[in-house]
Amino acid sequence: MITPVRTELTVTDNVPFGQPVPGPEGERRFYALTLERPAWKSWKPGQFIMIRPLSCQESIWARPMSICRVTSQSLVLFIRVVGPGTDRFSRLKSGDKVVVWGPLGTGFEMRSDTPTLLLARGVGIAPFAGYADMHPDPSSLTMLFGHTLPSSNYPTDAMAARMEVESLHDRTPEELDEFHRVMRLRMQEYKEREGICLACGPMPFLKKVWKTAIELDLPTQLLLEERMSCGIGACLGCSTMTSKHWPDAVRAGLPVQTCTSGPVFWARELDLEASIPARRA
Ligand code: FES
Numbered sequence: 062m063i064t065p066v067r068t069e070l071t072v073t074d075n076v077p078f079g080q081p082v083p084g085p086e087g088e089r090r091f092y093a094l095t096l097e098r099p100a101w102k103s104w105k106p107g108q109f110i111m112i113r114p115l116s117c118q119e120s121i122w123a124r125p126m127s128i129c130r131v132t133s134q135s136l137v138l139f140i141r142v143v144g145p146g147t148d149r150f151s152r153l154k155s156g157d158k159v160v161v162w163g164p165l166g167t168g169f170e171m172r173s174d175t176p177t178l179l180l181a182r183g184v185g186i187a188p189f190a191g192y193a194d195m196h197p198d199p200s201s202l203t204m205l206f207g208h209t210l211p212s213s214n215y216p217t218d219a220m221a222a223r224m225e226v227e228s229l230h231d232r233t234p235e236e237l238d239e240f241h242r243v244m245r246l247r248m249q250e251y252k253e254r255e256g257i258c259l260a261c262g263p264m265p266f267l268k269k270v271w272k273t274a275i276e277l278d279l280p281t282q283l284l285l286e287e288r289m290s291c292g293i294g295a296c297l298g299c300s301t302m303t304s305k306h307w308p309d310a311v312r313a314g315l316p317v318q319t320c321t322s323g324p325v326f327w328a329r330e331l332d333l334e335a336s337i338p339a340r341r342a
Contacts (some may be wrong), residue, residue, distance in 0.1 A: 063103055065163050066282055069115065070342060072157040073135060079214030091184070091214050092151045093129070094138045099161060105168020106192035107261075107325040111292045112138070113156035114149060125292035125320065127261075127284070128164060128180050128193035129216075136161070139187035139216065143221075165292065167325040169259050169282055173197040177255030178247055179204035179224075179271055185262030188216050188284060192259070193223040200224075205247050207240040207266070245273050252279040252322040263287055267333070274328040281328040285319045294321040301326070302335040 072175040074095040075294040081090045106128070112125035123144055129139040140153045153159070169192060179189050179202060186206055189233040193199055202224040209214060212228050220226055227247075248270075251258055253298045260270040274281035299319035307313040315330075317323075 062102075063105070063108075063164055063308075066099065066101065066164050067160065067162045068099050068101060070136070070159055070161050072153045072159060073153055074155060075151070075153050076152075078139075078216070079211060082210060083216070090142060090151075092142065093138045093216065094140055094150060094153060095134045096159060096161065098131065098133065098135050099163075101131070101164060104128060104164040106171075106195060106264075107169035107259075107282075107327045108164040108166050108187050109289070109292070109324060110136075110138075110161050110163030110284060112150075113160045114153060114213060115160055123160070123292070125165075125286070126290040127286050127324075128191060129187040131195055132194075136188075136240070136313060138342070139184065140192075141184040141192070166320065167323055169284070169325055171196060172257065173201070175201065176251055176254045177202050178251040178256060178258040180244060180260040180262070180266075182207045182262030183209070183267070183268040184193055184215075185260075185284070185286075186217070186220075187260075188261055190216055190220055193216065193220050203227065203247070205229070205244060205277060206242070207237075207262075222329065244269070248273050248277055248279050248281075252277045252301050257281065261286070271328045271331065271333045280328060282325050283331070284323075284329055286324050288319045288322065292320045294318050302332045304330055304332040306330050 076093045077089040081163045089341045109125045109127050110125040112126055126138050140150050142148050181189055206228045215224055229240045231240050258279055258281040264287050267283050290296050290298045300316040301319050302316050303313055305313050332340055
């Protein structure tokens, strides 16, 4: 059990990644936000933190963010700017202070003697940077990475130095179909090798991974970070439905909160096709 701590940290760097991406509200891009290292005893890739700029006037709420990597000196977050909240983080500068609460949630399985397939799409690549850093035998890792933007927007180079990375850039529906075809092929290979699979990315991608994992009976974990908002079990906006394989029989077939029960789950313990029952007023 890793005990989360609340701590005030200093920003040491905030570097834009790749080229700005045109969007309806102007240019958007990715940032590697580096903070001084918190005094954590341990952490697991897949876990997240709650973070809030200390001097933030515009937004008083902390946001959940996946941990990208933790080094001896720093805690790194990989941020995709998608709105005013994440834009506020992109404007942090060296010397600014943030409040961090963490590490929180469940982390990814890590087995030194098991072939492990990492499946990532887009900003879902972030937690696998730390995973590759911490894995005792990175030669047993392969990552398939799908992305719609050029790969220079993502930290693939540093990761390719630690493990085999297969990067597929899809710009058309046909190229996306090709990514899904290769993904299924790789999952079949890892089933035959008695391996495991770990996935992170947007929900339509995770649903495809989930479905394929169930069909192939491949042990697979999914990181459902996209659903989180408050990060503390208060907003109930991150519900996901459990399957009959949920370890607690009393909760099987009922919704659980991603932030307090996950965000990493075994695919067979979830039912991502089931709809969440509406809450009573
Ligand atoms: S993110 Fe609000 S309840 Fe989970």
